[in-house]
């Protein structure tokens with residue numbers, strides 16, 4: 001099939017890489033794409049839980065590279081979409097259990113069968129990061145509207161460029177328009193200007209994401225179409241080459257009214 | 265609107281502007297990898313060289329790192345007192 005491998009990375013931990021990987025992967029499968037998610041965070045397996053697939057794991061990526069099983073045996077089918085599967089990280093091993101070359105090989109084999117291979121990158125810029133980006137054709141940077149997260153994102157962009165992944169796009173996660181409007185959070189234009197890269201999307205800070213993660217159901221499955229679900233849908237369509245304008249994340253009229261009256 | 269009014273009455277700086285300025289500085293220093301001390305040293309040396317040719321206001325000299333798009337520029341602002349017309353000979357003599 002010859003799909004492409006996209007690494008989802010950030011430098012800083014806890015900014016939403018795993019959440020984004022789960023949602024973008026599920027969204028692409030909703031569009032009928034063949035998708036494989038790789039959890040490259042070896043030793044800190046997460047993506048299985050966010051996807052609600054933790055009880056189905058038999059083999060993991062280390063079993064694959066050590067040839068304890070075939071690649072197909074380690075792939076876990078998603079509950080909801082048959083064209084979506086997960087290659088889990090090993091939980092009891094460390095980053096050195098998989099080499100760069102092995103990662104490149106795994107990605108190559110998965111790309112032959114899928115439209116998209118999404119790689120959930122560990123935090124940091126050490127070997128785990130180096131491995132995760134080794135097999136990627138493209139990169140998505142996740143950041144939050146904070147100085148430390150953007151600084152790390154900038155560092156990672158530089159390192160990606162050095163590895164030939166020169167044109168990453170950024171997702172700004174956990175934005176709060178109420179704070180932006182009060183001048184207490186950097187706005188989107190500021191951040192894009194400073195990072196000097198293309199914007200793939202903006203995801204609001206949304207407690208529904210915490211709830212959906214509790215259930216093991218990515219928010220993009222949400223029918224009520226919360227703002228964060230819509231944001232991830234837009235991102236998926238942009239990845240597919242559609243031109244979708246940024247959605248309005250302005251606070252609603254009532255919220256603004258309440259805030260001005262000091263009730264919000 | 266009300267927010268803007270509120271801002272006019274307290275001269276507190278928006279924390280987002282603080283964040284932006286701090287971020288810009290930290291990124292420039294990350295990239296150029298030069299400490300403020302080294303920058304100060306460079307300033308002294310620069311002053312020495314320039315003073316050989318023109319009289320400058322040493323205490324008003326400033327050196328900054330500026331970033332636009334992807335390139336970083338070293339910008340020195342050196343206010344001149346008055347032009348000293350010296351021949352090249354003078355310069356080598358004074359060395």
Ligand SMILES: Nc1ncnc2c1ncn2[C@@H]1O[C@H](COP(=O)(O)OP(=O)(O)O)[C@@H](O)[C@H]1O
Pocket residue numbers: 010012013014015016017018019020046173174175203204205206207209210213228
């Ligand atoms: N847009 C968001 N709104 C609210 N909570 C979020 C959002 N994105 C991520 N989170 C929460 O932040 C935490 C860290 O997210 P995660 O995806 O695990 O980050 P990473 O993989 O980068 O370490 C999780 O508890 C997740 O539910």
Ligand SMILES: [Mg+2]
Pocket residue numbers: 017018019041046120121
């Ligand atoms: Mg993670």
